[in-house]
Amino acid sequence: MAPTLELDDIQGLLVRGYSSLKAACFLLLAVTDPPAARPALARAALRVTDGRTEPAESAVNLALTAEGLRRMGTLPPGLDGFPEEFVSGMTDPDRSRFLGDLGQDAPRHWRWGGPATPPVHVLALLYARDEPSLQRLEAELRQDLLATGGLTEVLRLATAELGDREPFGFRDGISQPLIEGLARTSRVTAARDGATADGDVVKAGEFVLGYPNEYGLLTDRPLLPDDGTGLLPREPGGTGADLGRNGSYLVFRQLHQDVQGFWGYLDDVTRRPDGTSDPAAREALAARMVGRWPGGAPLVHAPGQDDPARATDNDFGYVATDPDGLRCPLGAHIRRANPRDSLDPRPGSAESVAIGRRHRILRRGRSYGPRGGPHPPPTAADDTQGNGLHFLCLNANISRQFEFIQHTWLNNPGFNGLHDAPDPLVAPRGNHHATFTLQARPVRTRHVGLPQFVFVQGGAYFFLPGLRALRYLCTAAPRDGQR
Amino acid sequence: MPHQLAVTIRAALPAARVAEVSELLAEAGRKGVAGELFPFAEVTGVHFARLLVVPEGPGADGAAVPASVVYMGEVDAPLQAHLTDLVRKAGEGLEKVFGHCDGYPTGTASVAARTAWLRAHRIPSAAFYVNTVGRGRQQILREARLREAIEEFLDQQGAALSGAPPSRIRAAIQEYVTGRPDLAWARSRPAPPALWWRIRQKAHLLALPLAALFLLPLLLFALPAWAVLLRLHELRDVPSGERPDRRHVRELAACEDFGAQNPFTAVGSVKPGRFRRATLTAVLLVVDYGVRHFFNRGDLTGVKTIHFARWLFIDDKCRVLFASNYDGSLESYMDDFIDKVAWGLNAVFSNGRGYPRTRWLVLGGAKDELAFKSYLRCHQLPTHVWYSAYDDLTTATIDTNARIRAGLFADLGPAATRAWLALL
Incomplete structure (x- = not known):
């Protein structure tokens, strides 16, 4: 029996991606004067959308970085109970090395969140039905946040109108884990064949703190000896106050996509012997890097060509249909981001899928730039400057979920038994020469010296608190020795 | 092709020198100049090598065992050739580290004298896992x-x-x-390992079951008593529940994730009393037998990413050292442990002080994910100087x-x- 989720205390973004709210923007803020920032944030917190019902007009969610939590002054400064990767932050040199944020992806070159730009403490996520509605929401929220002078706006990140394609031109967001215990999860599983849907249903504790995770345990989270306000939920079976309950960690990365570089490279390597472009071969190679056709059909089921009937097909594994990567190459992006049933020790088994369930994330990203909206696949000649993805994901354990996927699957040249092949689409190349291998019989073909197509330009780890915890952070008595 | 050896050389450091040697090793590792001081690439047959300082700890009869400096290598046989080459090529580095230890032949002493000293300071492994035995x-x-x-x-x-x-x-x-x-x-x-070595392995393969057969009546008699004692101990033992100190984690993280592989080194105290010591000795005897004869072809009970691993007793069996070289990140390594071989980890490490609570030696324990990960992090030592002959493979x-x-x-x-x- 799944525990009942306290949807009135969970921020709405954990429950849904607001797909009907097509306009969105993200405000990055700094706490410059904590005593003035606390009431401002408390006012904004009243607008925060919870997880109960799908908002029709607009939604607001709020998150804080570790430094933001410290600046609020209401927590012990050591931030006990928060995980090390969150406290040290995404730009800590050891984390940068781990995440592959080196060279041109290094934080010192970032547009925000790095050492060369103003610090980011608070993230406000704004969603609205359309652009005018977003503008109204933004004006109101700015009034709340900025009026006291305690917070200053560091940067506003715009997004493109929500479509179903990302800037390279591929349908995105098809595969998402389903949170056990949500009404929508029951609806989806009832509509699908139970056995195949099971792999996608993940324990709530993998995303929402304070609930059992895939190990049947509660993930470590910040507990306070006594909150003194009676605002926070009690720690189950303990005496402390549970600051983490109904919260989550939000990973934000601004990923610039070199659309022209991507399609230009594909065009170059698929030219006919007479030197002319071969659009079909170009698209086919792109599809094999991704693992899906631009329209969304998975190569495992549609190896030869795109198939509109399979645009949102997510009902497949790899071991039975394509163990050797003859349809969907072993190094393709979607095989890495979600290996489904291909993990050791027994690929193809329920045990393999269960291991994979411990490494899932809820993706909540939005595209930006002129190519971010609903467009047909771009051509090399299009103006493709300034496109990308504001990658956002939610998870309860950053090391075991987001960082694991990034390091052990996407960026790993040895993924799936390969040896010099990081993710062809999204991985940094670093000092390694990246290879993309198309498995074939009798023998493979390789593309060596793959250029890099996706670049990190900003990012931070945020804590997305439950509503009561958010109120606590803004209204609790400041700790001694802090302003 | 030769078989592979786990070389462990350990010598006590005078208390006044601990900080200096630790800093020397840390600095060499940080600046990536460890190769100048210890040119392992030039020493024949070295797969992996590491140097680190093991902090002081409790010994038998309550006396503290001083901090020590430890060299570990995973090398191709024969041992003498390795040690001689090590002294010849890394003599300067060795002197900077072991020169502080009692009796290390310094100055004009001969290569043979230094090699003899190193030999005399070896510690045998209780068990040694080689991913694929015989691949040099x-x-x-x-x-x-x-x-x-x-x-x-x-x-x-x-x-x-x-x-x-x-x-x-x-x-x-x-x-x-x-x-x-x-x-x-x-x-x-590739040629197989030496004939004498293969014969010895075969003899070992037969000897242990024969000994077990011979002792069977005794074992059957002792087993129920052992099981009862085990449960009593398990109910009484107190898991530490400790979460690692942030500074310690940062120091560890600074040594990790530079290539496709990582080193792991940890030290822990065996729970006090003869029962745990005897249990651990028996468990490691079985582990040794298993890795020698069955898990010697690329697969350690489902975990395929480990190149080498060793378990050894130190300080009159008051403490255990564990060292391995594995692919990927510590997070993926620990997840593998939990998902694939939690029972094996439990059987060994539940005899260590503070380990998450087990049932019947193999159940529970590592399945308490974060408690287990914290336990490993708390006991892990920074491997400041670490060498891999093939860090991208x-x-x-x-x-x-x-x-x-x-x-x-x-x-x-x-x-x-x-x-x-x-x-x-």
């Missing part, structure tokens, strides 16, 4: 080159060979390799490379030829 360093490096040469050949000849039948493609590869004098070694199979790649070499000139039928080409 030279073989691993050569086979990686062979694979690269074949891959490049295929990249260049791909168009010309497209549409050709598998046997023709393989023949073209064979012809190409034959034409490369630098790859002439690939025409023959995973066990999977090494294995594929070996199969490519093994099949290249072998007598293969049509199906085997197709399977061989699929390795590329």
Whole structure:
């Protein structure tokens, strides 16, 4: 029996991606004067959308970085109970090395969140039905946040109108884990064949703190000896106050996509012997890097060509249909981001899928730039400057979920038994020469010296608190020795 | 090809020198100049090597055991050749580290004198896992080159060979390799380890079951009592529940994730009393038997990413040292432990002080994910100086490379030829 989720205390973004709210923007803020920032944030917190019902007009969610939590002054400064990767932050040199944020992806070159730009403490996520509605929401929220002078706006990140394609031109967001215990999860599983849907249903504790995770345990989270306000939920079976309950960690990365570089490279390597472009071969190679056709059909089921009937097909594994990567190459992006049933020790088994369930994330990203909206696949000649993805994901354990996927699957040249092949689409190349291998019989073909197509330009780890915890952070008595 | 050895050399450091040696090693590792001080790449047969300081700890009869400096190498046999070469090529570095220890021959002392000192300070492993027994360093490096040469050949000849039948493609590869004098070694199979060593292994394979058979009545008699005692201990033992200190984690993280592999070194105290010490001794005896005879072909009960691992008792069995070289990140390594071999970890480490609570020796324990991960982090030591002879090769790649070499000139039928080409 799944525990009942306290949807009135969970921020709405954990429950849904607001797909009907097509306009969105993200405000990055700094706490410059904590005593003035606390009431401002408390006012904004009243607008925060919870997880109960799908908002029709607009939604607001709020998150804080570790430094933001410290600046609020209401927590012990050591931030006990928060995980090390969150406290040290995404730009800590050891984390940068781990995440592959080196060279041109290094934080010192970032547009925000790095050492060369103003610090980011608070993230406000704004969603609205359309652009005018977003503008109204933004004006109101700015009034709340900025009026006291305690917070200053560091940067506003715009997004493109929500479509179903990302800037390279591929349908995105098809595969998402389903949170056990949500009404929508029951609806989806009832509509699908139970056995195949099971792999996608993940324990709530993998995303929402304070609930059992895939190990049947509660993930470590910040507990306070006594909150003194009676605002926070009690720690189950303990005496402390549970600051983490109904919260989550939000990973934000601004990923610039070199659309022209991507399609230009594909065009170059698929030219006919007479030197002319071969659009079909170009698209086919792109599809094999991704693992899906631009329209969304998975190569495992549609190896030869795109198939509109399979645009949102997510009902497949790899071991039975394509163990050797003859349809969907072993190094393709979607095989890495979600290996489904291909993990050791027994690929193809329920045990393999269960291991994979411990490494899932809820993706909540939005595209930006002129190519971010609903467009047909771009051509090399299009103006493709300034496109990308504001990658956002939610998870309860950053090391075991987001960082694991990034390091052990996407960026790993040895993924799936390969040896010099990081993710062809999204991985940094670093000092390694990246290879993309198309498995074939009798023998493979390789593309060596793959250029890099996706670049990190900003990012931070945020804590997305439950509503009561958010109120606590803004209204609790400041700790001694802090302003 | 030789068999592989786990070399462990340990010597006590005078208290006044601990900080200095720790800083020397940390600095060498930080600046990436460890190779100048310890040119392991030039020492024949070294797969992996590390130097670190093991902090002081409790010894028998309550007396503190001083901090010590430890060298560990995973090397090709024979031992004497390794130690002599180590002294010759890394003599300066060794002197800076072991020179502070009691009796290390410094100054004009001979290579033989230093080697003898190192030999005298060896600690035997209670168990030593080798991913694939008998695969030497030279073989691993050569086979990686062979694979690269074949891959490049295929990249260049791909168009010309497209549409050709598998046997023709393989023949073209064979012809190409034959034409490369630098790859002439690939025409023959790697030699097995020395005969005497294989005979000794076979004898060991038989000896333990024979001994067990002989002791069977005693074991059957003792087993129920042992089980009852075990449960009593398990109920009484107190898991530490400790979360690692942030500074400690940062120091560890600074030594990790530079290549495809990582080192792991940890030290822990055995729970007090004869029961746990005896249990752990028996468990490691079984582990030793298992890794020698059954888990010696690339798979440690489902975990395939470990190159080498060793367990050893120190300080009159008051403490245990564990050291391994593995592919990927610590997070993935620990997840593998929990998901695939929690029972094995429990059997060994539940005899250590503070380990998460187990039931019947093998249940529970590591399944308490964060408690287990914290336990490992708390007991992990920074491996400041660490060397890998092939830091971009995973066990999977090494294995594929070996199969490519093994099949290249072998007598293969049509199906085997197709399977061989699929390795590329």
